[in-house]
Amino acid sequence: MPASIPPFSGFAFIDQPLDRADPLRDDDQALAQRWAQARVLVLDADGQAFTDAQGQPAALTGADIGPGPGTAIFLGMDGEQAWFCIDAAQVTVSAPGRIDLRRAGAEWPGAWSTAFAYARGMSWWQARTRFCGVCGGPIAFRRGGFIGHCAQCGNDHYPRVDPAVIVAVSDGARLLLGRQASWAPRRYSVIAGFVEPGESLEQTVAREVHEETQVRIRGCQYMGAQPWPFPGALMLGFRADAEGSQQPQVDGELEDARWFTREEIGAALARDGQDDGTGLLLAPSISIARALIEDWYHRS
Numbered sequence: 001m002p003a004s005i006p007p008f009s010g011f012a013f014i015d016q017p018l019d020r021a022d023p024l025r026d027d028d029q030a031l032a033q034r035w036a037q038a039r040v041l042v043l044d045a046d047g048q049a050f051t052d053a054q055g056q057p058a059a060l061t062g063a064d065i066g067p068g069p070g071t072a073i074f075l076g077m078d079g080e081q082a083w084f085c086i087d088a089a090q091v092t093v094s095a096p097g098r099i100d101l102r103r104a105g106a107e108w109p110g111a112w113s114t115a116f117a118y119a120r121g122m123s124w125w126q127a128r129t130r131f132c133g134v135c136g137g138p139i140a141f142r143r144g145g146f147i148g149h150c151a152q153c154g155n156d157h158y159p160r161v162d163p164a165v166i167v168a169v170s171d172g173a174r175l176l177l178g179r180q181a182s183w184a185p186r187r188y189s190v191i192a193g194f195v196e197p198g199e200s201l202e203q204t205v206a207r208e209v210h211e212e213t214q215v216r217i218r219g220c221q222y223m224g225a226q227p228w229p230f231p232g233a234l235m236l237g238f239r240a241d242a243e244g245s246q247q248p249q250v251d252g253e254l255e256d257a258r259w260f261t262r263e264e265i266g267a268a269l270a271r272d273g274q275d276d277g278t279g280l281l282l283a284p285s286i287s288i289a290r291a292l293i294e295d296w297y298h299r300s
Contacts, residue, residue: 008237008295012286013117013227015110018076018083025074025144034082035062035069041119042095044088045127047231049104049116050095057112058095065091073122074144075115085119101229105286121229122146125159133157160232165204166192167238168292169217171245174259175296177280178212178248181255187281188258189289192235205238213257214249215242223295226288237288239296262300269297 024030040060042050050058062068065086072084101120104113122145129139129148137152148157168190169176177188193208195201205220220240228235248257260280268280275281283289 006294006298008223008291010285010294011226011288011291012105012110013114013229015114017114018078018118021074021077021082024077024082025146031069031074031082031144035072035084038062038069038082038084039078040065040072041075041083041085041116042088042091042093043085043119043123044098046100047120047124048098048100049119050088051097051099053096055097055099055103055107057108057116060093060095064093071141072145073119073126073141074146075118075122078111083115085123087123102284102286106284117227117229121161121227121232122159124229124231129157129160162233163195163201164192164228164233164235165195165201165208165238166190166235166289166292167205167209167220167240168296169209169213169215169240169242170296170300171242171259173300174261175265175293175300176209176213176215176242176248176257177260177293178250178254178257184275184281186279187283188256188260189283190292191257192289194233195236201236201238205240209240212250212253214251215246215257217241218243223292224288228288235288237292239292262297265293265297269294 038061040062042060052058069084071090072086075083075085101116104116126141126145132139132150132153132155134155135153137150139148139150142149146159178191179188191209191212195204202220206217209215209217217240220238223237223239225237226235250257264280268282282293
């Protein structure tokens with residue numbers, strides 16, 4: 001094992017988060033006073049953000065958008081500056097370009113891509129929370145966009161986050177990776193799946209690994225988390241040890257699952273995402289999946 005193991009980090013959407021400033025969500029007057037100087041992310045119906053001509057964040061303020069904040073979602077504060085996001089259908093301004101969140105995670109400054117991920121998750125939730133799931137009544141958003149209130153039955157609805165585990169499983173010498181049929185040829189990644197009701201995270205790790213690969217684990221360790229708003233997941237990263245030597249088997253969820261040696265993983269990392277037409281392809285560098293793979297490589 002190397003004498004020094006790099007810290008478990010480097011993935012997108014966690015750097016320089018905004019101060020959520022929860023008390024301000026109840027203060028409509030304070031939000032209105034901050035609007036003109038606020039930074040505003042504009043997202044279209046596909047979840048893409050407005051950019052400048054170079055593909056970097058469009059530096060729009062509330063004053064550029066118009067009177068507000070209206071339906072804009074209050075994201076929080078960066079020092080004395082408020083941040084909001086707003087639906088492109090609600091504004092008249094335009095921008096030279098648009099960018100999806102995956103590209104922004106790789107190309108934008110960390111603070112901006114982190115705010116974009118936050119905005120993407122909130123806007124997706126709002127777009128799918130137009131009517132009450134209890135009575136079917138119309139929803140009106142309150143508290144800076146963080147509560148959907150039903151005027152008909154009075155129930156409140158809160159932003160949805162779907163927790164999922166993602167786990168690097170090792171047998172001591174090799175790393176277990178699987179692939180979905182829809183992925184690019186030769187691309188493999190660590191095992192992942194959603195937490196079910198009544199389940200602990202550790203139970204989810206054991207269940208998902210066995211369901212997808214028939215490999216049983218004997219223990220796991222939490223490593224870190226990444227917001228993954230595609231559309232609304234929170235990826236909870238683990239590493240785990242397999243019980244002895246087991247042959248992976250797949251049945252439906254994955255197209256294939258295999259053990260990979262340290263040499264194979266190292267060669268894939270050396271290509272750094274450049275597909276030369278041969279060998280293993282790994283998860284993109286913006287993802288916690290890639291961080292888990294790199295962490296295993298440096299520990300093995």
